[in-house]
Amino acid sequence: MVRIALFIAMLLSLPVFTMSNAVASEQVQVGSAAQQQLLGSPVYIQIFKQERTLELYARVEDKFRLVGAYRICDFSGGLGNKRREGDFKSPEGFYNIDIHHLKPDSRFYRAINVGFPNDYDRAQGYSGKYLMIHGNCLSIGCYAMTDANINVIYNYVHAAFDNGQRNVQISIYPFRMTDTNMQLHKNSFYINFWRQLQPGYAYFEKYHQPPMVSVSNGNYVVNQTPMQTQPASQLAFATVK
Numbered sequence: 001m002v003r004i005a006l007f008i009a010m011l012l013s014l015p016v017f018t019m020s021n022a023v024a025s026e027q028v029q030v031g032s033a034a035q036q037q038l039l040g041s042p043v044y045i046q047i048f049k050q051e052r053t054l055e056l057y058a059r060v061e062d063k064f065r066l067v068g069a070y071r072i073c074d075f076s077g078g079l080g081n082k083r084r085e086g087d088f089k090s091p092e093g094f095y096n097i098d099i100h101h102l103k104p105d106s107r108f109y110r111a112i113n114v115g116f117p118n119d120y121d122r123a124q125g126y127s128g129k130y131l132m133i134h135g136n137c138l139s140i141g142c143y144a145m146t147d148a149n150i151n152v153i154y155n156y157v158h159a160a161f162d163n164g165q166r167n168v169q170i171s172i173y174p175f176r177m178t179d180t181n182m183q184l185h186k187n188s189f190y191i192n193f194w195r196q197l198q199p200g201y202a203y204f205e206k207y208h209q210p211p212m213v214s215v216s217n218g219n220y221v222v223n224q225t226p227m228q229t230q231p232a233s234q235l236a237f238a239t240v241k
Helices: 002-012 034-036 119-124 147-162 179-184 191-207
Strands: 044-048 052-062 063-071 093-097 111-113 132-134 169-174 213-218 221-222
Touching: 002 034, 034 119, 044 147, 052 147, 093 119, 093 191, 093 213, 111 147, 132 147, 147 169, 147 179, 179 191, 191 221
Parallel strands: 044 169
Antiparallel strands: 044 052, 052 063, 093 169, 111 132, 213 221
Protein backbone atom coordinates (compact mmCIF):
# COMPACT_ATOMS: atom_id res chain seq x y z
CA MET A 1 0.00 0.00 0.00
CA VAL A 2 2.86 2.38 0.78
CA ARG A 3 4.35 1.74 -2.68
CA ILE A 4 1.01 2.44 -4.38
CA ALA A 5 0.53 5.63 -2.37
CA LEU A 6 3.99 6.86 -3.32
CA PHE A 7 3.35 6.16 -7.00
CA ILE A 8 0.03 8.04 -6.95
CA ALA A 9 1.69 11.00 -5.26
CA MET A 10 4.46 10.97 -7.87
CA LEU A 11 1.91 10.79 -10.69
CA LEU A 12 -0.20 13.67 -9.38
CA SER A 13 2.89 15.84 -9.07
CA LEU A 14 3.86 15.41 -12.74
CA PRO A 15 3.82 18.53 -14.91
CA VAL A 16 0.91 18.46 -17.36
CA PHE A 17 0.95 20.74 -20.40
CA THR A 18 -2.31 22.32 -21.47
CA MET A 19 -3.32 24.68 -24.25
CA SER A 20 -1.99 27.65 -22.31
CA ASN A 21 1.57 26.38 -22.11
CA ALA A 22 2.02 23.85 -24.92
CA VAL A 23 2.62 24.47 -28.58
CA ALA A 24 2.31 22.08 -31.50
CA SER A 25 6.06 21.44 -31.73
CA GLU A 26 6.41 20.35 -28.11
CA GLN A 27 6.28 16.84 -26.74
CA VAL A 28 4.47 16.64 -23.42
CA GLN A 29 7.06 15.51 -20.92
CA VAL A 30 6.40 13.13 -18.04
CA GLY A 31 8.92 11.83 -15.57
CA SER A 32 10.72 8.78 -16.90
CA ALA A 33 10.00 6.68 -13.80
CA ALA A 34 6.27 7.42 -13.97
CA GLN A 35 6.21 6.83 -17.71
CA GLN A 36 7.64 3.34 -17.26
CA GLN A 37 5.15 2.62 -14.48
CA LEU A 38 2.17 3.73 -16.57
CA LEU A 39 3.09 1.92 -19.79
CA GLY A 40 0.77 -1.06 -19.96
CA SER A 41 -1.97 0.49 -17.83
CA PRO A 42 -5.45 0.77 -19.38
CA VAL A 43 -5.78 4.05 -21.28
CA TYR A 44 -8.54 6.40 -22.43
CA ILE A 45 -8.45 9.29 -24.93
CA GLN A 46 -10.49 12.47 -25.13
CA ILE A 47 -10.30 14.94 -28.04
CA PHE A 48 -11.60 18.51 -27.99
CA LYS A 49 -11.77 20.16 -31.40
CA GLN A 50 -12.24 23.80 -30.42
CA GLU A 51 -9.43 23.61 -27.87
CA ARG A 52 -7.28 21.62 -30.35
CA THR A 53 -6.33 19.24 -27.56
CA LEU A 54 -5.96 15.48 -27.22
CA GLU A 55 -5.92 14.23 -23.65
CA LEU A 56 -4.36 10.87 -22.79
CA TYR A 57 -5.37 9.16 -19.55
CA ALA A 58 -4.06 6.04 -17.81
CA ARG A 59 -5.72 4.11 -15.03
CA VAL A 60 -4.25 4.35 -11.56
CA GLU A 61 -6.13 2.13 -9.10
CA ASP A 62 -9.81 2.81 -9.85
CA LYS A 63 -9.54 6.18 -11.63
CA PHE A 64 -8.10 7.43 -14.91
CA ARG A 65 -5.47 10.12 -14.41
CA LEU A 66 -4.26 12.64 -16.97
CA VAL A 67 -0.90 11.69 -18.43
CA GLY A 68 -0.64 14.58 -20.86
CA ALA A 69 -2.55 17.07 -23.00
CA TYR A 70 -1.22 17.24 -26.55
CA ARG A 71 -1.90 19.99 -29.04
CA ILE A 72 -3.61 18.94 -32.26
CA CYS A 73 -1.76 20.44 -35.21
CA ASP A 74 -4.61 20.16 -37.65
CA PHE A 75 -8.15 18.91 -38.24
CA SER A 76 -10.64 19.96 -40.89
CA GLY A 77 -14.27 20.85 -41.46
CA GLY A 78 -14.85 22.85 -38.28
CA LEU A 79 -17.19 21.76 -35.51
CA GLY A 80 -19.83 19.09 -36.07
CA ASN A 81 -19.82 15.40 -36.83
CA LYS A 82 -18.67 13.75 -40.03
CA ARG A 83 -21.56 12.63 -42.24
CA ARG A 84 -20.31 11.59 -45.63
CA GLU A 85 -17.13 10.60 -47.37
CA GLY A 86 -15.56 13.64 -48.99
CA ASP A 87 -17.03 16.27 -46.65
CA PHE A 88 -13.49 16.70 -45.18
CA LYS A 89 -14.88 16.82 -41.63
CA SER A 90 -13.09 15.23 -38.71
CA PRO A 91 -15.42 12.93 -36.72
CA GLU A 92 -17.07 13.52 -33.37
CA GLY A 93 -18.65 10.92 -31.10
CA PHE A 94 -17.79 7.87 -29.05
CA TYR A 95 -15.39 5.42 -30.68
CA ASN A 96 -13.92 2.13 -29.62
CA ILE A 97 -10.77 0.56 -31.05
CA ASP A 98 -8.79 -2.63 -30.73
CA ILE A 99 -5.21 -3.50 -31.61
CA HIS A 100 -6.10 -3.89 -35.29
CA HIS A 101 -6.76 -0.13 -35.46
CA LEU A 102 -3.08 0.63 -34.89
CA LYS A 103 -1.05 1.53 -37.98
CA PRO A 104 2.68 1.45 -37.15
CA ASP A 105 3.68 1.82 -40.81
CA SER A 106 1.42 4.75 -41.73
CA ARG A 107 2.70 7.17 -44.36
CA PHE A 108 1.92 9.80 -41.69
CA TYR A 109 4.54 8.21 -39.41
CA ARG A 110 2.25 6.36 -36.96
CA ALA A 111 -1.54 6.27 -36.91
CA ILE A 112 -4.50 5.14 -34.83
CA ASN A 113 -7.73 4.56 -36.73
CA VAL A 114 -10.54 6.05 -34.57
CA GLY A 115 -13.08 3.49 -35.78
CA PHE A 116 -15.32 5.67 -37.96
CA PRO A 117 -18.02 4.76 -38.84
CA ASN A 118 -19.27 3.27 -35.56
CA ASP A 119 -22.76 1.87 -34.94
CA TYR A 120 -24.21 5.34 -34.42
CA ASP A 121 -22.72 6.61 -37.69
CA ARG A 122 -23.99 3.60 -39.61
CA ALA A 123 -27.47 4.02 -38.12
CA GLN A 124 -27.50 7.56 -39.54
CA GLY A 125 -26.26 6.39 -42.95
CA TYR A 126 -22.96 8.25 -42.57
CA SER A 127 -19.99 7.16 -44.65
CA GLY A 128 -16.24 7.50 -44.59
CA LYS A 129 -13.11 5.51 -43.84
CA TYR A 130 -9.52 5.77 -42.67
CA LEU A 131 -10.19 8.55 -40.15
CA MET A 132 -7.04 8.62 -38.04
CA ILE A 133 -5.06 10.20 -35.27
CA HIS A 134 -1.63 10.39 -36.90
CA GLY A 135 1.65 12.22 -37.19
CA ASN A 136 3.08 14.56 -39.85
CA CYS A 137 1.19 17.55 -38.38
CA LEU A 138 -0.96 17.96 -41.52
CA SER A 139 -4.22 16.33 -42.53
CA ILE A 140 -7.70 16.53 -44.05
CA GLY A 141 -10.42 14.77 -42.09
CA CYS A 142 -8.09 13.28 -39.48
CA TYR A 143 -6.49 14.55 -36.26
CA ALA A 144 -2.87 15.34 -37.03
CA MET A 145 -0.24 15.50 -34.31
CA THR A 146 3.48 16.08 -34.31
CA ASP A 147 5.47 12.91 -34.84
CA ALA A 148 6.86 13.22 -31.31
CA ASN A 149 3.41 13.43 -29.74
CA ILE A 150 1.82 10.62 -31.75
CA ASN A 151 4.79 8.48 -30.80
CA VAL A 152 4.00 8.92 -27.09
CA ILE A 153 0.25 8.38 -27.58
CA TYR A 154 0.77 5.35 -29.82
CA ASN A 155 3.21 3.73 -27.39
CA TYR A 156 0.77 4.05 -24.46
CA VAL A 157 -2.08 2.58 -26.49
CA HIS A 158 0.04 -0.24 -27.88
CA ALA A 159 1.38 -1.11 -24.42
CA ALA A 160 -2.16 -1.16 -23.00
CA PHE A 161 -3.20 -3.68 -25.67
CA ASP A 162 -0.08 -5.77 -25.05
CA ASN A 163 -0.96 -5.85 -21.34
CA GLY A 164 -4.50 -7.13 -21.89
CA GLN A 165 -6.77 -4.16 -22.59
CA ARG A 166 -9.13 -5.37 -25.31
CA ASN A 167 -10.63 -2.03 -26.33
CA VAL A 168 -9.61 1.62 -25.96
CA GLN A 169 -12.32 4.24 -25.93
CA ILE A 170 -11.84 7.52 -27.78
CA SER A 171 -14.36 10.27 -26.99
CA ILE A 172 -14.30 13.11 -29.52
CA TYR A 173 -16.07 16.33 -28.55
CA PRO A 174 -16.53 19.64 -30.39
CA PHE A 175 -15.47 21.53 -27.25
CA ARG A 176 -15.41 21.05 -23.48
CA MET A 177 -19.06 20.28 -22.96
CA THR A 178 -19.81 22.45 -19.96
CA ASP A 179 -23.29 23.91 -19.54
CA THR A 180 -21.83 27.33 -20.38
CA ASN A 181 -20.39 26.13 -23.68
CA MET A 182 -23.57 24.28 -24.55
CA GLN A 183 -25.52 27.48 -24.01
CA LEU A 184 -23.12 29.40 -26.23
CA HIS A 185 -23.77 26.89 -29.03
CA LYS A 186 -27.50 26.44 -28.45
CA ASN A 187 -28.36 27.72 -31.94
CA SER A 188 -25.93 25.44 -33.75
CA PHE A 189 -27.21 23.04 -36.40
CA TYR A 190 -25.48 20.28 -34.41
CA ILE A 191 -26.92 21.05 -30.96
CA ASN A 192 -29.20 18.00 -30.78
CA PHE A 193 -26.28 15.72 -31.61
CA TRP A 194 -24.08 17.46 -29.05
CA ARG A 195 -26.73 16.95 -26.37
CA GLN A 196 -26.18 13.21 -26.87
CA LEU A 197 -22.45 13.66 -26.26
CA GLN A 198 -22.61 15.88 -23.18
CA PRO A 199 -23.58 13.09 -20.72
CA GLY A 200 -20.41 11.18 -21.67
CA TYR A 201 -18.28 14.22 -20.93
CA ALA A 202 -20.09 14.81 -17.62
CA TYR A 203 -19.72 11.16 -16.61
CA PHE A 204 -15.96 11.24 -16.96
CA GLU A 205 -15.70 14.57 -15.17
CA LYS A 206 -17.63 13.13 -12.22
CA TYR A 207 -16.28 9.59 -11.94
CA HIS A 208 -12.89 9.72 -13.73
CA GLN A 209 -13.80 6.61 -15.65
CA PRO A 210 -14.66 6.32 -19.35
CA PRO A 211 -18.41 6.46 -19.94
CA MET A 212 -20.29 3.29 -20.81
CA VAL A 213 -21.97 4.21 -24.09
CA SER A 214 -24.52 2.26 -26.10
CA VAL A 215 -26.36 2.95 -29.33
CA SER A 216 -30.11 2.44 -29.15
CA ASN A 217 -32.70 3.45 -31.76
CA GLY A 218 -30.03 5.39 -33.61
CA ASN A 219 -28.98 7.50 -30.61
CA TYR A 220 -26.11 7.51 -28.16
CA VAL A 221 -27.13 6.49 -24.63
CA VAL A 222 -24.75 6.99 -21.70
CA ASN A 223 -25.14 4.84 -18.60
CA GLN A 224 -25.09 7.28 -15.68
CA THR A 225 -24.59 4.61 -13.00
CA PRO A 226 -20.96 4.32 -11.87
CA MET A 227 -19.53 0.85 -12.28
CA GLN A 228 -16.93 -1.01 -10.31
CA THR A 229 -13.48 -0.94 -11.88
CA GLN A 230 -13.24 -3.61 -14.55
CA PRO A 231 -10.17 -5.69 -15.38
CA ALA A 232 -8.25 -4.38 -18.37
CA SER A 233 -9.37 -7.37 -20.43
CA GLN A 234 -13.03 -6.41 -19.94
CA LEU A 235 -12.89 -2.71 -20.79
CA ALA A 236 -15.09 -2.29 -23.82
CA PHE A 237 -17.64 -0.15 -25.62
CA ALA A 238 -21.18 -1.48 -25.23
CA THR A 239 -23.47 -1.50 -28.23
CA VAL A 240 -27.21 -2.13 -28.09
CA LYS A 241 -28.65 -3.27 -31.39
